[in-house]
Amino acid sequence: MTHGKADAAGQDRTPRRGNVWLVVLTVGLGLLATAVASVYDWRARDARETATFERRGFMILEGLSREIDVELEVVRSLARFLQVDAQGNAARFLEFAGPAQLRSPAIQALEWVPRVRAEERGAHEAEMQRLHGGYSVNERSSDGTLMRAANRTDYFPVAQAVPKTSNLPAIGYDIASDPVRRRMLEQARDSGRVATSPRLRLVQESADSYALLVAHPVYRRDIDIEDREGRREALAGFALGAVRLQTLVAKVLPDADRDHVDVHLLDLDAPVAEADLYGQPPPPGDRGPIVERTLDVGPRTWRATIRPREPLASAFTALGFWLLLGGGVIASLLLGASVHSVTRNHARIEREVQARTLDLAEARRRLEQANGELRKEAAERKRSEEERQRVAERVNESQKLESLGVLAGGVAHDFNNLLVGILANAGVAKGQVPPRNMAQATLADIERAALQAADLTKQMLAFSGRGRFVVETLDLSALVHDMGRLVRASISKNVTVHEELGPEVIPVEGDGTQLRQIVMNLMTNAAEAYEGGRGSVLVETGTLQADHAMLSELAAGDELAPGDYAVLMVRDEGVGMDDKTATRIFDPFFTTKFTGRGLGLAAVRGIVRGHQGALQVISAPGEGTTVRVLFPLSRRRVWTNSELGAGSSPAKDVGTVLVIDDEETVRQAVRLTLEDSGFEVIEAPDGLAGIEAFTSCADEVSAVVLDLTMPNLRGEEAFARLRATRYDVPIVLMSGYDERDIGSRIEGWTRASFLQKPFRTEELLGALRGVLES
Numbered sequence: 001m002t003h004g005k006a007d008a009a010g011q012d013r014t015p016r017r018g019n020v021w022l023v024v025l026t027v028g029l030g031l032l033a034t035a036v037a038s039v040y041d042w043r044a045r046d047a048r049e050t051a052t053f054e055r056r057g058f059m060i061l062e063g064l065s066r067e068i069d070v071e072l073e074v075v076r077s078l079a080r081f082l083q084v085d086a087q088g089n090a091a092r093f094l095e096f097a098g099p100a101q102l103r104s105p106a107i108q109a110l111e112w113v114p115r116v117r118a119e120e121r122g123a124h125e126a127e128m129q130r131l132h133g134g135y136s137v138n139e140r141s142s143d144g145t146l147m148r149a150a151n152r153t154d155y156f157p158v159a160q161a162v163p164k165t166s167n168l169p170a171i172g173y174d175i176a177s178d179p180v181r182r183r184m185l186e187q188a189r190d191s192g193r194v195a196t197s198p199r200l201r202l203v204q205e206s207a208d209s210y211a212l213l214v215a216h217p218v219y220r221r222d223i224d225i226e227d228r229e230g231r232r233e234a235l236a237g238f239a240l241g242a243v244r245l246q247t248l249v250a251k252v253l254p255d256a257d258r259d260h261v262d263v264h265l266l267d268l269d270a271p272v273a274e275a276d277l278y279g280q281p282p283p284p285g286d287r288g289p290i291v292e293r294t295l296d297v298g299p300r301t302w303r304a305t306i307r308p309r310e311p312l313a314s315a316f317t318a319l320g321f322w323l324l325l326g327g328g329v330i331a332s333l334l335l336g337a338s339v340h341s342v343t344r345n346h347a348r349i350e351r352e353v354q355a356r357t358l359d360l361a362e363a364r365r366r367l368e369q370a371n372g373e374l375r376k377e378a379a380e381r382k383r384s385e386e387e388r389q390r391v392a393e394r395v396n397e398s399q400k401l402e403s404l405g406v407l408a409g410g411v412a413h414d415f416n417n418l419l420v421g422i423l424a425n426a427g428v429a430k431g432q433v434p435p436r437n438m439a440q441a442t443l444a445d446i447e448r449a450a451l452q453a454a455d456l457t458k459q460m461l462a463f464s465g466r467g468r469f470v471v472e473t474l475d476l477s478a479l480v481h482d483m484g485r486l487v488r489a490s491i492s493k494n495v496t497v498h499e500e501l502g503p504e505v506i507p508v509e510g511d512g513t514q515l516r517q518i519v520m521n522l523m524t525n526a527a528e529a530y531e532g533g534r535g536s537v538l539v540e541t542g543t544l545q546a547d548h549a550m551l552s553e554l555a556a557g558d559e560l561a562p563g564d565y566a567v568l569m570v571r572d573e574g575v576g577m578d579d580k581t582a583t584r585i586f587d588p589f590f591t592t593k594f595t596g597r598g599l600g601l602a603a604v605r606g607i608v609r610g611h612q613g614a615l616q617v618i619s620a621p622g623e624g625t626t627v628r629v630l631f632p633l634s635r636r637r638v639w640t641n642s643e644l645g646a647g648s649s650p651a652k653d654v655g656t657v658l659v660i661d662d663e664e665t666v667r668q669a670v671r672l673t674l675e676d677s678g679f680e681v682i683e684a685p686d687g688l689a690g691i692e693a694f695t696s697c698a699d700e701v702s703a704v705v706l707d708l709t710m711p712n713l714r715g716e717e718a719f720a721r722l723r724a725t726r727y728d729v730p731i732v733l734m735s736g737y738d739e740r741d742i743g744s745r746i747e748g749w750t751r752a753s754f755l756q757k758p759f760r761t762e763e764l765l766g767a768l769r770g771v772l773e774s
Helices: 002-084 090-103 118-132 165-170 179-191 228-234 245-252 315-344 346-432 439-463 476-490 512-528 548-552 601-610 664-677 687-696 715-725 739-743 761-773
Strands: 107-114 138-140 146-148 160-162 211-219 235-244 261-267 276-278 291-297 300-308 471-475 495-500 507-511 535-546 563-572 614-620 624-632 656-660 680-684 701-707 731-735 752-756
Touching: 002 090, 002 107, 002 211, 002 235, 002 245, 002 261, 002 291, 002 300, 002 315, 090 107, 090 160, 107 165, 160 165, 179 211, 179 228, 179 235, 211 228, 211 245, 228 235, 235 245, 245 261, 245 276, 346 439, 346 664, 471 476, 471 512, 476 495, 476 512, 476 535, 476 563, 495 512, 507 512, 507 624, 512 535, 512 563, 512 601, 512 624, 601 614, 656 664, 656 687, 664 680, 664 761, 680 687, 687 701, 687 715, 701 715, 701 761, 715 731, 731 761, 752 761
Parallel strands: 495 535, 656 680, 656 701, 701 731, 731 752
Antiparallel strands: 107 160, 107 235, 138 146, 211 235, 261 276, 261 300, 291 300, 471 507, 535 563, 563 624, 614 624
């Protein structure tokens, strides 16, 4: 009996011992998983915070790099301005440098530092005393006080400074008296580019902070620069900018980061003792996240470093770790208890299954939430694709207009050569036929038809943006008023024209004929919008200040700079246009009226582009149309007819003229015209043949008529070689394009004039006589 009880007790203890090991194993695995998950969570949090800091640091350093480039570009712009304008003009210097300094707060000062030779010092000090009072060229003594500069070959004193009040101590200070500053000036002078200094304390600064000097050379324009010695001889002075490093860093450092990150700037080209520009270097052994980047500051190289001021792992992160760890331990113990309970109670297993089912429901909810995010992302991608297609359509439209412009310009150029022959032959024939002969009327009709064809080519050139602009300064309001009287006589009497013109003179620079064509086209279109009914057309002129946002909404306005513009607005309350029609109004030969209307608004757009302007059309069906045109506002004076001088009398038509043109029709027409007027003519079919003919009889040629578009040798090259052979030879340049297209390519316009094809006999003879008399 005793033995049997022992076996029963053993059998009873065996399942319990198995339950204990199962619980221990479950709890142990749970604790191990908790420890692994806690460590992984800690490292993941640390990695995320490090990545976030690095992204923010790179953004700050990128902003610092861009800001440095901006400050250097301000000094370069000041140098270019001084190169061509205001080296000795305080008012002009202030007008340019004042706004530039205000836009860049990190720039402590913008200065003009002229080169003053020893023999010019007295005159320079006398002139500057007249402007500043108590002025002298000075330098710092050994104790730091300012004293009169010692005798040197050259001085580089600060002559102008902006802002003037805070930089008065620097006026007259000889920059070259300090060896560090002098090496910077010499580097800029010999390289012809911007140069920067190591860290410095400015003469005008009392605060204990460092600054950076930026210098760019300004050379005299009357001395050719070929090498370093040429730069030294031609040096006129320096454009100088003083950049406060503390302000530079504060400008790019967000307010939210100023108390949490440390910025350190190190000049790699400076000695170790003077290399620290801003902030403190990372302490030795610092293992925290650090963001570094090298910055090119002119010829010098900086290393910028950003590090967190405090450890990234916050108290919240540590608390989360311990919560996760404690929760895992508790969960492991609970799981062990659950396992123990499952082995003894089937009901508890069912409750555990239900708990898992709840977990699955939560996972499903999260999955649905993730699907919603994916749908949002897909919608965003669809919007991006639609925006890309809209951009592609705008690019295709621009390329189409550019291609049509090139085609129109080429056709107009070749057509002009044919019209030259027609007009010239008609003019010669009219001079040879008796005045009362019936052929005079026929020749007049031929000439009139050719001139009408010439007007068509002008419209084609205007559409291509290469029309001939006889540029002058015009009053936009006066031009509109004059054209209004002409338009009133040509439109329906049922339509009235109201003018609201600016009270002041609105000066614009442009071709009067082309601008009048714009006014007539817009006013005529507005009158025809009433389709024979009654209505009124409002014409306004004025000025406005346009910014980038406004210009970007206008046709041809993306490439314009913000500033002051003259405005022409024509408004009607006619039938208006729908969106489909509005998208085609600038297409050549498109019209909503009867067939065969011509270039229309396409020519208007070409003229506006050629005048560096922009336009906008606002229309809706039944609400009328408003057209607004912007032109750059001119600073020049508008001259009246009574202020313009009279022309000179024509010269006697004698001498030998060399005609160089690759079009035989043009050569023959010009030859007939000149021979009929009394000149002797030599012909050449291209530039090389023309140079050979001129070289053989240079002293006998009175003048040259030269085409600018020829094979073998271009017109501008032929022009240069003709002047090299005989520098004073009178030359008349011919082209089917605008005079401005060639003005920048040809130097030495003395005794030279421009004649655009096609031209009449009187225009050719007038141009030739003009260069012979000049």
